[in-house]
Amino acid sequence: MLIGELAECTGVSVRLLRYYEQQGMLASTRDANGYRTxxxxxxxxxxxxxxxxxxxxxxxxxxxxxPSLRGDPARPVPAADIVNVPAWERARLTADIDRITAERAVLDAMIAAAETAGRSATHGDPAFPERARTGGFAAGRRSR
Structure with missing residues (x-):
């Protein structure tokens, strides 16, 4: 099968298939005319x-x-001797999720504090509560 046919069968671009080959994930042979098969x-x-x-x-x-995967491409099953690799990747993803969740909690607290400050201001832009207190940005600063 030529690279264009493989691209059509898989829905993956020719360029990406070449990248997979360059990275050692996919192998091809060359015809006499130099085409990948x-x-x-x-x-x-x-x-x-x-x-x-x-x-x-x-x-x-x-x-x-x-090389160790078997079964359906959408749900590949690793050989027993490498099952720790997907488990390690899952642990890495879990740690990333925990980190991102903590970062989101900090942003949520900042947003809540800003909304509270905006509601307590008597006038002005809630996004800039210092305007409500000083009548502008910082006292002594000229606006341009």
Missing amino acids: YDADAVVIVGRIRTLLSAGLCTRRIVDLL
Whole structure:
């Protein structure tokens, strides 16, 4: 199968297929005319690559995992000896989620404080409560 045919079968661009090959995730051979040709299982491999990328794995990790994956490309099953790799990636994602959740909590508190300050101002722009207290921005500053 030529690269254009593989792109059409998988919905992945030719450029991205070349990138997968460059990263060592996908293999091709060259015809006498120099065209890339792929085995029939390339469709399954590209499906697995897409699934692993959507799970947040980096291409380096995918290169390590691909030879040990079996089953449906949308739900690949790793061999028993490498099951710790997806578990480690899941733990990494959980830590990222926890960090992002904490960052969101800080922003939520800032937004709530700003909304409270805006409601307590007697006049002016709620986004700039100092205007309500001083009649402008900082006292002594000229506006331009």
